[in-house]
Amino acid sequence: MPSRRLLPAALALVIVAGLTGCGQASGGSVTTAVDDAASQRLTALTALDQRVARVAQRLSEANVELCPAVRLAAGWALHSASQYSNELRPLVQTRFGLRGDLPGVLSAPPGSAAAEAGLREGDLVVAVNGAALNAGPARTRPAFEGLAANIAVLDRALAAGAARLDIDRGGQSRSVTVQPHRACGYEVQLNPSDELNARADGRRLFISTALAGFTQSDDELALILGHELAHHVLRHRNWSDVGGAGREANDAASVNGAGDKETQADRVGLFLTARAGYDTRIAPAFWRRFGAANWRVRYPQLRHASAEARARALEQVQVEIDAKRAAGGPLLP
Ligand SMILES: [Zn+2]
Known part of the structure; x- marks a missing residue:
């Protein structure tokens, strides 16, 4: 990745920014066309968010012993009505049953603590350990703070271990207990952008919708997220950035x-990706395809070699991985 720094994976926090207004709804048929476009865009964004959440959760749990910051996590992706644009909000309220700042389950990836607890897409979390979450005020513009505050409450509860959640599923109240899993302590966020990039701020990993959409499989997406996670595993990022609800240092991690x-x-990232069970043999071909699509990746830059050079280096890393697998020992970089 043309990335500057590190970062890594974990719970996916999803910010789905608004569709920009694509037209004026002056007549019935125009309104319908705009609504259809919004609906389709939302469907595509939701699918991308769910892919990112699924891959992030797997990388995060498979590599927990190597991550300098860890936490107990549900492995879900959450969203709220309040974070969406005014145009989209009615649509997400209908489609997902979202309400205000309350966290709705956008994804409960297979194998995650959230899935094991029986949570599914569409569940609305209304209380944790008997304490109601805050639905927030009526909002006239998109806001993320209310959801973030609720997520912090959930993170603190999960940091202490099993948490009982009251949820609303299609108008019915239920209660489930989440037994959180130990995972790397970083969030992964999908950012709406036409640029093919990923970046990190030390606590979160951001991948653009364009780059996530460019990947043709979870294996390819895992390569990107694995590379960013590797920057964190390698402690390229300032340690002081580690913090947040329920996050703690894992001093045993040493790569x-x-x-x-x-x-x-690139090297450590391929190991992290392999450890999570993804097919890393596709890496060289991915880098060549990525290079063909993006000149910044194709040619050598200040911080990284050309896509072709990286592809060749990754072929050698794959030889290393195959040898370690054949030897039957731990798959450590
Ligand atoms: Zn990088």
């Missing part, structure tokens, strides 16, 4: 790399 940071992250 060293040789060479420049991007070369290290």
Whole structure:
């Protein structure tokens, strides 16, 4: 990745920004066309969010022993009505049953603590351990703070272990107990953008909708997220950035790399991806395809080699991975 720094994975926090208004709803048929476009865009965004959440959860749990920051996590992706644009809000309220700032389950990936608890897409979380979450005020513009505050409450509860959640599922009240899993302590966020990039701020990993959409499989998406996670595993990022509800240091984690940071992250990232069970043999072909689509990746840059050079280096890393697998030992970079 043309990425600057590190970052990594974990619970996916999803910010689905608004569709920009694509037209004026002056007549019935125009309104319908605009609504259809919004509906289709929302469907596509939701599918991308769910893919990112699924891959992030798997990478995060499979590599927990190597991550310098860890936490107990449900492995879900949450969203709220309040974070969507005014145009989309009525649509998401209808489609997902979202209400105000209350967290709705956008994804409960297979194997996650959320899925094990029986949570599913569409569940609305209304209380944790008997304490009601805050639905917030009526909002006239998109806002993320209310959802973030509710997520912090949930994270704190999960940090203490099993948490009982009251949920609303299609108008019916239920109660479930989430037994959180130990996972890497970073969030992954999908950002609406036409640029093919991923980046990190030390606590979160951001991947653009364009890049997530460019990946043709979970294996390819895992390569990108694995590379960013590797920057964190390698402690390329300032330690002071680690913080947040329920996050703690894992001093036992220790992975060293040789060479420049991007070369290290490519190598360690491929191991992290393999450890999560993804097919890493597709990596060289992915980098060549990515290079063909993006000149910044195709040619050498200040911080990284050309896509072709990276593809060849990854072929060698794959040889290393195959040898370690054949030897039957732990798959450690
Ligand atoms: Zn990088």
